[in-house]
Amino acid sequence: MSEWKQAVVIGASGGIGGAIADALEDEGVAVTRFARSMTGDAHLDLENEASIVAAAARIAKGPAPDLVIVATGLLHDGERGPEKAIDQLDPAWLARNFAVNAIGPALVAKHLLPIMPRTGKTLFAALSARVGSISDNRMGGWYGYRASKAALNQFIRTLAVEHKRRNDRSIIVALHPGTVDTALSKPFQGNVRPGGLFAPDRAAVQLLDVIDGLKAPDSGKLFDWEGKEVQP
Numbered sequence: 001m002s003e004w005k006q007a008v009v010i011g012a013s014g015g016i017g018g019a020i021a022d023a024l025e026d027e028g029v030a031v032t033r034f035a036r037s038m039t040g041d042a043h044l045d046l047e048n049e050a051s052i053v054a055a056a057a058r059i060a061k062g063p064a065p066d067l068v069i070v071a072t073g074l075l076h077d078g079e080r081g082p083e084k085a086i087d088q089l090d091p092a093w094l095a096r097n098f099a100v101n102a103i104g105p106a107l108v109a110k111h112l113l114p115i116m117p118r119t120g121k122t123l124f125a126a127l128s129a130r131v132g133s134i135s136d137n138r139m140g141g142w143y144g145y146r147a148s149k150a151a152l153n154q155f156i157r158t159l160a161v162e163h164k165r166r167n168d169r170s171i172i173v174a175l176h177p178g179t180v181d182t183a184l185s186k187p188f189q190g191n192v193r194p195g196g197l198f199a200p201d202r203a204a205v206q207l208l209d210v211i212d213g214l215k216a217p218d219s220g221k222l223f224d225w226e227g228k229e230v231q232p
């Protein structure tokens, strides 16, 4: 049985988000799922704050969630994908990366952290990426994705500092899931070393193991799927 009682998964239509929601339910956790492609009161579009407000109002009517996982993300969309070089920088695509990968999860925190419990252990996690680490960047490229994930990691740190004053047992982290076989990674799986590509259900179990092992002093940091801290 899981220590979590009431979870919210944003991006539950995604490869990793769906697998996390399923794994939590398998452990007896009540899960409320939201996604952009879901309809009715399960709809949540990170680029539309009103839909986040509506989701928060729906959640507030039930038991307060002790676990919130934001499993959304953008790397490519149609013809658009990560930039290989500076001549591919496009303001609209960069802005979209920031809207979905950084500003959206921060707005989810804006509206959901206030309805999480003020006492006891709580955890808010956003899926980030190791490539958002500035010190780890040796390859270059992927400007928008890298920079928006770095911004997400900074949002997480800043949220953790502020939210600690509301609940000193709260944990707010960014998580790197490893390379996972989903629509997001599909076009870029060619260079993955053998054994380096996780099935979504395996990635979900690994991330939930990391989440379960986190303690209050871990708040504000980025952890990979093995539970190792990734330096900013």
Ligand SMILES: NC(=O)c1ccc[n+]([C@@H]2O[C@H](COP(=O)([O-])OP(=O)(O)OC[C@H]3O[C@@H](n4cnc5c(N)ncnc54)[C@H](OP(=O)(O)O)[C@@H]3O)[C@@H](O)[C@H]2O)c1
Binding pocket: 010, 011, 012, 013, 014, 015, 016, 017, 035, 036, 037, 038, 044, 045, 046, 047, 071, 072, 073, 074, 100, 104, 127, 128, 129, 130, 176, 177, 178, 179, 180, 181, 182, 183, 184, 185
């Ligand atoms: N897969 C990997 O190898 C890998 C590696 C490192 C980090 N990550 C991170 O892990 C997270 C999950 O990725 P994934 O691999 O599970 O990708 P995925 O299967 O493509 O899922 C992406 C999710 O993001 C949602 N989304 C995109 N734009 C949105 C918006 N404007 N509003 C609300 N939801 C939106 C999608 O919703 P709809 O489908 O409903 O539109 C979907 O649920 C991302 O943050 C990604 O950066 C993944």
